[in-house]
Amino acid sequence: MPDSQPQHPDDATADPGALLLTGARLTDGRTVDVRLGGGRIEAVGTAGSLTPHSARVDLGGYLLLPAPVEPHAHGDTALTADTPGPVSYAVEDVQRRATEAALLQLSHGATALRSHVRIGGVHGLGPMEAVLQARRSLRGLVDLSAVAVPRLLTGLAGADGLAMLHDAVKMGAGVVGGCPDADPDPTGYAETVLEVAAEHGCPVDLHTHGDDPARLTRLAAMAGGLRPGVVIGPCAGLARLPREIAARCADRLAAAGVTVVCQPQGGCGAVEQRGGAPVRLLRAAGVRVAAGGGALRDVSNPVGRGDPLEAAYLLSSQTGLRAQEAYETVASAARSALGLPEVRVEAGFPAELLAVRGERISGVLSLAYSRIVVHRGRVVARTSAVREYCDSAAGVALDLPRQGRS
Numbered sequence: 360m361p362d363s364q365p366q367h368p369d370d371a372t373a374d375p376g377a378l379l380l381t382g383a384r385l386t387d388g389r390t391v392d393v394r395l396g397g398g399r400i401e402a403v404g405t406a407g408s409l410t411p412h413s414a415r416v417d418l419g420g421y422l423l424l425p426a427p428v429e430p431h432a433h434g435d436t437a438l439t440a441d442t443p444g445p446v447s448y449a450v451e452d453v454q455r456r457a458t459e460a461a462l463l464q465l466s467h468g469a470t471a472l473r474s475h476v477r478i479g480g481v482h483g484l485g486p487m488e489a490v491l492q493a494r495r496s497l498r499g500l501v502d503l504s505a506v507a508v509p510r511l512l513t514g515l516a517g518a519d520g521l522a523m524l525h526d527a528v529k530m531g532a533g534v535v536g537g538c539p540d541a542d543p544d545p546t547g548y549a550e551t552v553l554e555v556a557a558e559h560g561c562p563v564d565l566h567t568h569g570d571d572p573a574r575l576t577r578l579a580a581m582a583g584g585l586r587p588g589v590v591i592g593p594c595a596g597l598a599r600l601p602r603e604i605a606a607r608c609a610d611r612l613a614a615a616g617v618t619v620v621c622q623p624q625g626g627c628g629a630v631e632q633r634g635g636a637p638v639r640l641l642r643a644a645g646v647r648v649a650a651g652g653g654a655l656r657d658v659s660n661p662v663g664r665g666d667p668l669e670a671a672y673l674l675s676s677q678t679g680l681r682a683q684e685a686y687e688t689v690a691s692a693a694r695s696a697l698g699l700p701e702v703r704v705e706a707g708f709p710a711e712l713l714a715v716r717g718e719r720i721s722g723v724l725s726l727a728y729s730r731i732v733v734h735r736g737r738v739v740a741r742t743s744a745v746r747e748y749c750d751s752a753a754g755v756a757l758d759l760p761r762q763g764r765s
């Protein structure tokens with residue numbers, strides 16, 4: 360075939376997977392068309408200005424946002440609260456629950472999830488194997504990464520936990536985590552996690568209640584300079600320390616570049632550890648704060664929703680963050696905590712998007728059921744809600760709308 364064959368001018372953009380999103384509202388008030396192709400945003404133009412493609416999604420009435428991510432899930436225990444008897448950790452059961460939970464979180468808008476998975480004890484690496492299988496089966500729908508959470512890492516029992524941690528990373532757990540507070544030697548535990556992470560070049564994501572200033576300060580000293588970075592959470596205990604002490608801890612965390620992932624929906628630990636991290640204090644000190652969902656209908660939170668918009672709503676209503684700032688804790692800050700590239704609704708950025716019925720970010724955080732989720736340039740989930748008012752007499756008399764969408 361001669362290479363001089365004339366090319367149609369549109370060939371450069373005639374990607375069979377291309378998708379045109381039309382009439383979407385942006386947070387700056389513009390109404391635009393957005394063309395997606397090759398998993399990225401190819402172009403953003405005023406409504407009607409972009410060449411129509413075969414695939415088109417009308418986003419009239421929707422606000423288009425960078426998709427949120429879920430930086431703190433528990434795929435191995437999710438959706439166990441309503442099942443009587445002991446939780447099954449059989450590989451097929453964990454895989455089924457982790458898949459179902461990830462799809463639920465995806466339907467809310469999270470196109471990437473970080474899932475903490477306990478390893479060791481009688482179940483060994485079974486739950487990790489199950490979550491990694493769920494990850495493979497979900498490829499193309501949602502990106503899932505797994506955090507290995509060993510029980511003990513110090514003393515005699517710790518040797519076994521350490522061996523299993525190395526094995527979990529070799530299996531595909533991309534992040535090293537754990538609960539230092541639960542080990543007899545919390546500092547030794549954290550040191551070991553940081554060493555293993557440095558050896559394998561993995562990020563670190565640790566659970567801590569954050570109520571021990573000396574322990575937090577030591578952790579910050581050890582974490583400083585570790586690349587890729589260190590995430591801790593949910594840190595509700597930090598809010599119960601005297602303010603000056605909490606502020607000093609926050610300064611150390613900021614200096615070390617540690618990110619705090621708070622859990623406004625109630626956390627993933629025991630009832631006495633519920634509460635919110637001191638988000639305003641942390642932000643004032645320069646700590647990067649993201650928000651995650653934590654427990655999703657397991658024993659820690661049988662009513663957990665795993666909805667990033669709910670986490671942002673709670674942060675806004677409880678701490679007074681502006682709606683846009685609250686959304687950033689589940690979107691740009693959470694993406695950054697997971698080491699993911701930035702998303703903006705601009706040409707060249709990854710096509711990871713969430714369209715929510717509404718006009719403004721405050722409205723969609725207040726309440727919004729109808730959502731369209733885009734991952735790698737494709738619509739991967741769609742939820743629609745129709746509201747009907749049934750008192751027709753009142754509707755006629757007052758000329759009220761009888762239908763709506765939310």
Ligand SMILES: [Zn+2]
Pocket residue numbers: 431432433475566627628653
């Ligand atoms: Zn957790």
